[in-house]
Amino acid sequence: MPNTHSSNDDATGRQLSLLIGLVVVLAAGVAAADFWFAFTHPQPVPHVGLLALLIVGAAVANRVKVYVRVRSSHNGTTWGEIPTLVGLAFLPHAWVVLCCVAGIAIVKIMVRAAPQRAIFSLAKEVLIISAASLVLTLAGFPPTPHSPGTAGGAVALAYVAMSLVDEVVFMPVFAVASRTTILQAIRKDLGDRLIAHVVRLATVVYVIEILATGANLLLLGFVPLLIVCLHLWHSRQLRTKEERRSWRELAKTTDELNSVELTQVLHVAATQGARVFSSDEVEIDLTVSGVDRVVRARGSDVVHDGPRPSRDAYVTEITSDLETGDHSYRAGLLTLGFHGRVKLNEFEQYKLKTFSAALCTAIRNATAYAELQRLNEQNAYDAAHDPLTGLANRRELYDHADQQFQGRSGDGVAALLLIDLNHFKEVNDTLGHAAGDAVLREVARRLADAAEPGDLVARLGGDEFAVLLTNLPTPALAAHRAKTMLATLEQSVTVEGMQITVEAAGGIALAPGSGGVNELMRRADIAMYQAKRAGLPTTTYAHAQDTADVSRLVLGGELQRAVAEHEFVVDFQPIVDLGSGEVTAAEALARWHHPEHGYLTPMEFLQTVERSGRLPAFADAVLDQALEASDLWREAGFDLPVAVNVSPRSLLDPSFPETVLARLRRHAVPADRLIFELAETLTLSQLDVVGRALNELSEAGVRLALDDFGTGVTPLSVLSHIPVHQLKIDREFVGAVQTSSEAAAVIRSTVDLARSLHLSVIADGVESEPQRHALWSLGCVAGQGHLFARPMSAARLLATMQRGTAGRPGTLAASLHDGGAVVRMSRRRSGGSGRSALPHLPA
CATH class of the missing domain: 3.30.450.40 (GAF domain)
Incomplete structure (x- = not known):
C-alpha cells in the first residue's frame, strides 16, 4: 500500500503555517495601529498595581480552561473575556493589549507550549482585544449619567465582537488541525459554547456595572466564587457530553x-x-x-x-x-x-x-x-482432485462434462480422450509403488502442460487418465490433439537413476447426442481397448464397431417398464459344504424375464442398467426378493445366509447402506444373514471410493464376499482396503484344478491365506465329483456349481433341501467321509467379529 501519510501531514502543516502566518501578520498590523493611536493620543499611565492585577487576571483566566483534546493538542474555552473587558472599561486600550499579551505569554512559558501555538495564541489575543476596544470606542464607552444601561449594551457588543473574531480566527486553524471542515468545527458543541458565552457575558456586565456605578464593592467578593462554580459546572457539562459522544463512537466502531x-x-x-x-x-x-x-x-x-x-x-x-x-x-x-x-x-x-x-x-x-x-x-479441492497427481478426479471430470454438455452451444465440439498406460504394473512390481507414483506424477504433469486452455485433465484411478477436450473447431482435430498429448509421454522418465519408457494407448470419443458423460466414457473406453488390441497409440470410437451398442440402447428403453412390471426375478444357487454335502448358504442370481428375449443374464443387461439411472430400483428389487427368500427358508427351518451381488455404482450412493439396513429391519432378517459379493476385478482406486459404504455395512453386521478371487488386483492389497469375510475362488481355477498344477497351487495358497486371516473360502463352478474331491484335498471346504444344483427359484430350492439326499434333509450330495472319521460340530452363527464360521475341515 502506498505511503501517503507524509504527503498528508506536509499538506496539513503547510496549511496551518499559512493560516497562523496570516493571523500573526494581521495581529502585528492591528497592534501597530493601537500603539500609534496611543502615541498620538496620550493618556495617563495607569497605576502599576492595576496593570499587575490585569496581567495576573489574564494569566489566571487563560490558564484555567475547559480542555478538549484533539489529537496531541489540548484546546478549550477560557475565562479570558472577563479581565479583558474589565480592563478595557477602565484602562487605556493599548495598556490592556500589552498586559493581556504579557499574561498569556507568561502562561505559555510556564507550560512550555510549542512556539507556533504560543505565537498563534498571542496574535489571536491581540485581534480579539482590538476588536472589543474598537466596539467600545464606537459605542461611546464609558457611559454618561444621563444614559443608564449604555454600559451593559456596549459591553455586550464588545463581547459579541470578541467572540466572533475568536471564531473567525480559531475555527479555520482548528478545522485544518483536526482534518474536518470549518462548518463541522463551528457546529461542534455550538450549544454549549453559546451557553458559556451568555454566562461569561452576564459575569462581565455584572462586574463592570458594580465598578462603574460604585455600588457595594463587597459584591465583587462573590465574583471569584461564582466564576469557580460556573467553571466547574461547564467543565462537568463538556466532560459528560464528551464521554457520551465517545461511548457512542466506540459502540459504532465496535458494530463496524x-x-x-x-x-x-x-x-x-x-x-x-x-x-x-x-x-x-x-x-x-x-x-x-x-x-x-x-x-x-x-x-x-x-x-x-x-x-x-x-x-x-x-x-x-x-x-x-x-x-x-x-x-x-x-x-x-x-x-x-x-x-x-x-x-x-x-x-x-x-x-x-x-x-x-x-x-x-x-x-x-x-x-x-x-x-x-x-x-x-x-x-472442496480435495473432493475434486486426485491426491497423488493434483489432477481432477473422476467426480470432477463427470461434473465438468455435465456442465459442458448442458451449456454447450455451437462454438465448438467436445471430445473425451481416455488414456491407459501400458505395462505399468511391471513398474510397480519391479521398482515398487514409490517409483510407480513418481511415474504417474510425471505423466500427469506432461499431460497438464500439453492441455489447451479450457481442457480438463483428470486421473480416473490407477494408471488411467482422461482429458476432456473442448471448443474443437472440427471433430478431426480431436485425433490430432490426442496424438500431440500422447507424444509428450514418449520421452523417457528418470526414476531412481533409471530411464523408464512410458507407453500408452488412448481412446477418443466425440460427445454423443444422448447418454451424457456415461455414454461418452463408455465409448472412449471401447476405443481405448481397440487401440490396445491393435497396437495403435490412439483410436477414435466408431459406432459401427460397437456391436453391443444397438442392443443395449434397445434394452435401455425398456428398463422403466421392466422395473414397473417386476420383470426382474431372482434365482438361487446353493452353496454346499464340500465334505458333508450340506447346504450352508445360497447366492441370489438376478434374471430379466424379458417378454420377447426370454431370460437374460446379468452379463446381457447389467451394464445397461448401471448406465441408465435405474440401478437403485433394480438393486432394491433384487434385495427384496433375496430377503423374502431368506424369510421363507428360515420359517421352514433352514436358517441360510443369502449372498447378493452388489454393483460398485450402488456403493457410490451415500444412502445405499441405510437403504440396505432398512430393508433388513423390514424383513426381520439379521444383518449377518446377508452377504454382499463384490468382484475382485475392481481397481484399488475403485475400492478406495466404495470403502466407506463397505465399512458402514460391515459394522452393522453385513458380511462381504470377494468374488472372482485371483483374477483381479493383488489379493493382499484388496484385503487391506475392504472388510472381507469370504473369498470365492474363480471358476477358471476350479475347472483346471485336476489338470493344472498352477491352478492347484493358487487354490491351496488362497486357502492358506484365508485360514491365516480367519476367512472362509468358497469354490465357484464345481462341475464334477473329481473336482469336488480335489478341492477338498486342497483344504477348500465349500463350493457351488452344477454338481450340486443349478440356479432355481426360492420355493424350488426349499423343496430340494427338504427332500435332501439319501434321506438327509438339507444336503445335496453324499458325504465324503464316513461317520467315524469326522466329528460333527453344531452350526452356529458368526460371532461379534462378523466372520462366518468355517464349514467342516477334512480329517
Missing part, C-alpha cells in the same frame, strides 16, 4: 468490527481508532500472534498494511494488548501515537481497554472464519 473479513476489521479499527481516541496514528501489530502484519492509519487513511516497516517514534506512544477478557487469546498489540505529550485519564484508559478487547474478539472471529473458509476450500 463485526465482519468476517480480517482486512476490513483491521482497517476499520485503525481508522476509527484514530477518531475515537483523537490520536495522530493508530498501529495494529499482529506479529505477536505469529503473523508478520502491521496496519497503520492516520486519520481516515490507512497508510500501511503489510510486514513491519521502520518508522519514527512519536513523542507519546500508548500501547494496549489485544487480548480477550479472560486472557485466553492474544491477537497482537494496539499502539496510539501522539506528536505531543498526552496522558490518558481513567475514563480514556478504560475505553482503550474495552476497544482492545472488542478488536481482539473481532480479529479472532475473522481469523476463525478465514480458517474455516480455507478448510472448506481445501475440502
